[in-house]
Amino acid sequence: MKHLTFPTLFALSLTALVSSALFAETIKTEKQVAKGVTYLQEIQEASPGISPRILNLLRIDLKEPGVKLQYSQSHDVIGYEGEHKGRESLQTMAIRNRAIGGVNGDFAAFTGDPLGLGILDGELISEPMDFRACIAMMEDRIEIGVMTGEGLVQIGEKKVPVLLNGVNRIPQEGEIIIETPRFAGAVISHKAGIIVQLGEVNLPLKVSEELTGKVEAVYPLERNEPIPPCPRDKVLLIGYAGTGTSLGQKTTRGDMMTIKFEISPNVSAPSRGKYPSRAGRVNRGVRREPTWKDAKQVIGGGPWLVKEGKISIDYEAEGFDEASFVSKRHPRTAFGVTKDGKVLLLTVDGRDSWSAGASLHELAQIMLKFGAVNAINLDGGGSTSMFVGGGIVNAPSDGRLRPLANSLLLFGDPLDTPDLDNPRIEPNSESGNTFHLNDRLTFHVVQGDGSPLPAGVSVIWGTEDGLGFITQGGAFRSHHTGKGTVVARVGNRVLRAPVSITSGR
Numbered sequence: 001m002k003h004l005t006f007p008t009l010f011a012l013s014l015t016a017l018v019s020s021a022l023f024a025e026t027i028k029t030e031k032q033v034a035k036g037v038t039y040l041q042e043i044q045e046a047s048p049g050i051s052p053r054i055l056n057l058l059r060i061d062l063k064e065p066g067v068k069l070q071y072s073q074s075h076d077v078i079g080y081e082g083e084h085k086g087r088e089s090l091q092t093m094a095i096r097n098r099a100i101g102g103v104n105g106d107f108a109a110f111t112g113d114p115l116g117l118g119i120l121d122g123e124l125i126s127e128p129m130d131f132r133a134c135i136a137m138m139e140d141r142i143e144i145g146v147m148t149g150e151g152l153v154q155i156g157e158k159k160v161p162v163l164l165n166g167v168n169r170i171p172q173e174g175e176i177i178i179e180t181p182r183f184a185g186a187v188i189s190h191k192a193g194i195i196v197q198l199g200e201v202n203l204p205l206k207v208s209e210e211l212t213g214k215v216e217a218v219y220p221l222e223r224n225e226p227i228p229p230c231p232r233d234k235v236l237l238i239g240y241a242g243t244g245t246s247l248g249q250k251t252t253r254g255d256m257m258t259i260k261f262e263i264s265p266n267v268s269a270p271s272r273g274k275y276p277s278r279a280g281r282v283n284r285g286v287r288r289e290p291t292w293k294d295a296k297q298v299i300g301g302g303p304w305l306v307k308e309g310k311i312s313i314d315y316e317a318e319g320f321d322e323a324s325f326v327s328k329r330h331p332r333t334a335f336g337v338t339k340d341g342k343v344l345l346l347t348v349d350g351r352d353s354w355s356a357g358a359s360l361h362e363l364a365q366i367m368l369k370f371g372a373v374n375a376i377n378l379d380g381g382g383s384t385s386m387f388v389g390g391g392i393v394n395a396p397s398d399g400r401l402r403p404l405a406n407s408l409l410l411f412g413d414p415l416d417t418p419d420l421d422n423p424r425i426e427p428n429s430e431s432g433n434t435f436h437l438n439d440r441l442t443f444h445v446v447q448g449d450g451s452p453l454p455a456g457v458s459v460i461w462g463t464e465d466g467l468g469f470i471t472q473g474g475a476f477r478s479h480h481t482g483k484g485t486v487v488a489r490v491g492n493r494v495l496r497a498p499v500s501i502t503s504g505r
Helices: 009-018 090-096 241-250 322-326 360-369
Strands: 027-034 037-044 053-060 068-073 101-104 118-120 123-126 133-137 142-155 160-164 176-179 193-199 211-221 235-240 256-265 297-300 304-307 332-338 343-348 372-377 386-388 406-411 424-426 433-436 440-442 444-446 459-463 475-477 482-490 493-502
Touching (some): 068 118, 068 297, 090 101, 090 386, 101 332, 101 343, 133 372, 142 176, 160 176, 160 241, 176 241, 193 241, 235 241, 297 406, 332 360, 343 360, 386 459, 424 493
Parallel strands (some): 433 493
Antiparallel strands (some): 027 037, 037 053, 053 343, 068 406, 101 386, 101 406, 118 297, 133 142, 133 297, 142 160, 142 256, 176 235, 193 211, 193 235, 211 256, 304 372, 332 343, 332 372, 424 444, 440 475, 459 482, 482 493
């Protein structure tokens, strides 16, 4: 079934575009999302030797009043329980925080724990993964670097020092981990250990700032016992086996503790897999100057793509496999900064006939094309997703949105738009617009009386759940069966139309 109702040649060309493996030309659509924020969708042509590729790009001017990028943690905590292991889709994170845009964030363990550095409004949520690049956003600048974390606990009047290895995660052998109220607990503890609970703490935990508290309790953590969530207004210190025993022996109820966690530039990486811990394992005798004390938002990723205007992919140093990850084409997400300080957020769709994805070298070339002088890769594959306006504008390769550990969200002031008379999406049906797999359906927005929107009124198309791909001309297609929702952002309104894709005819 074909249902082509959009009354312009442009939309018809877009429909033809997604119906063919060979594109006649590259289609570019650029729209303003907010003051200081533009959105570009580029559907690249395919020709002999060149694969099709769909790009979505947000260009962001952080100097514009009201424009802000913010780290977002799934469900606002690091959680390990439930169907999605504490993870959350980009769509729900964006809507819950009232963002106007965003992309997926860092790589994550199966537990839902982000692997790299995470800072939200100055609060340290997750420590760096040694040798992985991350992005720091300060009030007046953006920095990208490879960082390491080093924490120290001082116990009692004698200030007995204890090394602190990480933040808000399950400890490994030989580690002491601090859990803040951002830690939602873990289903099981694989080893026995000791938990020290502190009260009267001056939360939140911040980089290079002392956190103090009084020991309220010291108690055992039994093997195969759930690690408890951290109570509100408390802090937990957890250590396994001998490390935990040593912590318990040094600690008495009523002791005061001082905790500080520093972030500093890292040294050259060791061979992959040499150190099991994510923090506190490199060159202890080397003094490194703490930095990023003023970072407001930080998110991890890696590897580097572009450094000082040149392609620089340090995949080996950051522990990425060349054959399966670097050279192979995948869906990708990237963060970049231009010479004039604008931020670029990019997604490249992949693993589908309409978009082949990109290798890291190709991704770096794309970032250079859009003007990045510094750029890094973020998590990709099925996690690659971009939210703009009111929906997901790319086509996640899983056919649905993959739950994420964290994301990078965009905020900005809405644009002034004329009054509209009950706009609606056509075609639309309460029971869902039903069509067959690989068929195309073109949507458009009209006013309540069926008349076109006023000239200059922009529509940003997307989906609510990542089922399929919709161009910014409204042409929708899916390679997956199921039920989903097409969304259109018009001014401050988000309109919806259900779709149902079946396999048979």
